[in-house]
Amino acid sequence: MTKRPALLKAMQPTVFLGSATLVIAFVLFGTLFTPQAMALFESVQTFLVNRFGWFYILTASVLLVFVIGLSLSPYGRIRLGEKRDRPEFSNFAWFTMLFSAGMGTGLVFWGVAEPMTHYLSPPMGEGRTTEALSEAMRISFFHWGLHPWAIYIVFGLSLAYYHFRRGLPMALLLLLASYGLLKSLRIDKHSDGVPDPRKSPS
Structure with a gap:
C-alpha cells in the first residue's frame, strides 16, 4: 500500500487542490487582466441583482419565517448533542459570542459606511436625495437585521444536527x-x- 505524503495526510487532496486551483486562477485573472476581470465581475453582479435580486430577498424572508416557526415548535427543543449533554454556556453568553463574531467588527465600519454608500450611489435612482436616504436605510437594515441571521441559522443548524446528533x-x-x-x-x-x-x- 502506497504511503501518502505527510502533507496530504492532513487534508483531503480533492477538496484542497480543487479549491486552491480555483483561487489561484481567480487571483491570476484579476491580477493579469484587471480591466477585463472588473468588467466581467460587474456585469455578472448586475445580471444577478437585476434578475435574481427578488429571489434573494424572498428566500431570506422565507427562511426568517421558517426559523421563527422552528424555534416556537416542538422541533426547537431538540438537543444538538447526546441526551446526557448539557450546554457549556448560557443562552446570553451564546448570544453575545455569536453577535460579536458575526456582526460586532463589521458594524464598526459598515454600520456607517454601508448606508452612506447607498445614499451617495444607490442601486436605483439618483443619489443624495430623500428617496436615496430611505432606500439606503432599508437596504442596510436588510443586510444587518434579522434576515442574514436566518440564513446563518438554517445552515448552522443543518451542520450541527447531523454532526452532534x-x-x-x-x-x-x-x-x-x-x-x-x-x-x-x-x-x-x-x-x-x-x-x-x-x-x-x-
Missing part, C-alpha cells in the same frame, strides 16, 4: 447527501467528510 462528519457535502440530493454518495461516521462516489448506498 447523528455523529457524522462536519462537511458541506454531508448536507447534500443527507438531504438525498446526492443519492450516489454515502458518508459514514468514519469518513473524512468527503464521500466516495464509488460507494453507493446499500
Whole structure:
C-alpha cells in the first residue's frame, strides 16, 4: 500500500487542490487582466441583482419565517448533542459570542459606511436625495437585521444536527447527501467528510 505524503495526510487532496486551483486562477485573472476581470465581475453582479435580486430577498424572508416557526415548535427543543449533554454556556453568553463574531467588527465600519454608500450611489435612482436616504436605510437594515441571521441559522443548524446528533462528519457535502440530493454518495461516521462516489448506498 502506497504511503501518502505527510502533507496530504492532513487534508483531503480533492477538496484542497480543487479549491486552491480555483483561487489561484481567480487571483491570476484579476491580477493579469484587471480591466477585463472588473468588467466581467460587474456585469455578472448586475445580471444577478437585476434578475435574481427578488429571489434573494424572498428566500431570506422565507427562511426568517421558517426559523421563527422552528424555534416556537416542538422541533426547537431538540438537543444538538447526546441526551446526557448539557450546554457549556448560557443562552446570553451564546448570544453575545455569536453577535460579536458575526456582526460586532463589521458594524464598526459598515454600520456607517454601508448606508452612506447607498445614499451617495444607490442601486436605483439618483443619489443624495430623500428617496436615496430611505432606500439606503432599508437596504442596510436588510443586510444587518434579522434576515442574514436566518440564513446563518438554517445552515448552522443543518451542520450541527447531523454532526452532534447523528455523529457524522462536519462537511458541506454531508448536507447534500443527507438531504438525498446526492443519492450516489454515502458518508459514514468514519469518513473524512468527503464521500466516495464509488460507494453507493446499500
